[in-house]
Amino acid sequence: MAHLVVIGGGAAGLSAAYHARQAAPDLQITLLEAENRLGGKILTVAEQGFVLEGGPDAVVRYKPWALELMCELGLEAEIVSTTPARPAALIHSGGRALPIPAGLQMVVPGDLRALAQSPLLSPLGKARALLDLFIPKRPQGDEAFGAFIERRLGRQVWERLVAPLTGGIYGGDPYELSTQAAFPQLVALEQQHGSLIRGAIAQRKARGNREAGQLFASLEGGLGRLVQALEARLIAVDIRLGTQVRGIERSKGWLIHTSAEWIQADAIVLATPAGVSGELLANLHPEAARALKAIPYSSSTTVSLAFDKAQLPPRVGHGILMSLGQGFSTRGFTWSDQKWTGRAPEGFGLVRAYFSGVEASPDELVKLALHDLERLWGRVPKPLQSWVFHWPLGLPRYTVGHQERLAQALSAETLPGLFLAGAAYHGVGLPEVIRMGRSTAQRAIAFLLSKSLESEPEDLQKPRAQA
Incomplete structure (x- = not known):
């Protein structure tokens, strides 16, 4: 029986293991995870009536792969949308908090009237x-994202609108992102329409509005329910938690060295962070290993704070983002109790702060979040409880040159039976990672099937005559 080993039990690895099991029920599958739990950065904590998300708290509806998986797992009745709100969020320009203009397509204004009426931008x-x-459009070529937006829409749109909206997606400095790798849709708008705004208007007419908070979805009990449902479907998969992979070798397929044993495999899905994958491939494919280790990551942290709701000032919509260069430590806040129903007990407010690239102790992070809230509100009541979730390898950053690094990294797949999956390659959002896990499983199964056919006697490979 062929043996597939998935290394990494985050969203990509879970998706790969699940889809491989669905496609090949008789396949031997082993999933190795270094931590003592599955899910990676999907972490939901239910405590004292609060539902806390340590990592992502939503998926976007217009990228269907996460929602499709939820429905396939029988979670359709648990899918929830954000509570209706108009405006859904504000951006703090430094002096005051202002609504995000309606009609945005990705991050580009697609409604000229809303743009003209927005107080977020000056007349100039x-x-x-x-x-x-x-x-005029420029010939295609990689360009720093901040430079791309400033060239097309100006510095003020970058600082007050686009940077706050994108800074929490990839972490780090959003200016340095590769436009071709991180936002290929915007490159396509410029090339196809000669203008981002003209392309956004055309997109909006084709798609309709995504306003009033219906852009995002989650599950009633948090995204951790997705991990639980996947784990329940992987009963026939040999899941080994707390298992650190120390090396992999080529030998009649693959040999995987863990702290406890050697595991023989016919195919491997490497669903670990890019740097970890690079270390494992250093002796097998040095060029790919160097490229993998060159993909930068930025740390991320979420701080959730519980308050007596009666002591909180009025909060608009689902949250607030921060403009660049205004001295805020946080990238933004989510009013979790207003964004989702059932996330806080009656009478309590739940506020979630998001940090990127900030290294500090949990107590210091709570103080930084409260300091920023004090700037927003003037006075902050004492939090009744706080929770801090820190991710040292929070988000891969698709900086300029990412596509070249990606091509070199994926050359590792010239090693027969080796496949890469994860957020470092084709998209950092949960839907993209789930899609990549599925496509990687399909390629691994196709490889194992072709290998099985090659090993059959020639007469068994011939078409059987129909009875």
Whole structure:
């Protein structure tokens, strides 16, 4: 019987193991995870009536792969949307918090009336943004994302609108992102329409509005329910938690060295962070290993704070984001009790702060979050409880040159039976990672099937005559 080993039990590894099991019920599958739990950065904690998300708290609806998996796992009745809110979120410009303009497509204004009426931009900033309608497109080529937006829409749109919206997606400095790797849709808008705004208007007409908080979805008990449902479907998979992989070798397939034993495999799915995968491949494919280790990561942290709701000031929508260069430590806040129903007991408010690239102790992070809230509110009541979730390898960053690094990294798949999956390659969002786990499982199964056919006697490979 063929043996597939999945290394890494985060979203990509779980998706790969699940889809491999669905496609090949008789396949021997082993899943190795270094931590003592599955799910990676999907971590939901239910405590004293609070439902806390340590990592992602939602999936976007227009990328269907996570929702499709939830439905396939029987979770359809548990899927929830964010509570209706208009505006759904604000951006703090440094002086005050202002609504995000309606009609955005990704991060580009797709409604000229809403852009004209938005107080987030000055009249000069709006006029500069409209020059996008007349600026000629450039030949395709990689470009820093901040430079791309400033070239098309101006610095003010970058600092007050686009950077706050994208800074929490990839972490680190959003200016340094590769536009081609992180936002290929925007490159396509420029090339196809000659203007980002013109392309966004066309997209909006085709798709309709995504306003009033219906862009995001989750599960009633938090995204941890997805991990639980996947684990329940992997009963026939040999799941080994707390198992650190120390090396892999080629030998009649693959040999995987853990702290306890050697495991023989016919195929491997490496669903570990890029640097970890690079270390494991250092002796097998040095060029790919160097490229994998060159993919940068930024740490991320979420701090959740519980308050007496009666002591909180009025909060608008689902949360607030911060403009660049305004002295805030946080990237933004989510009003979790207002964004989702059932996340806090009656009479309590639940606020979640998001940090990227900030290294500090849990107590210091709580103080930083409270300091920023004090700037927003003027006075902050004492939190009744706090929870801090820190991810040293929070998010891979698709900086300029990512596509070249990616091509070199994926050259590791020239090793027969080796497949890569994870957020470092084709998208950091949960839907993209789930999609990549599925496609990687399909390629692994195709490889094992072809290997099985090659090993059959020639007469067994011939088509059987019909009875």
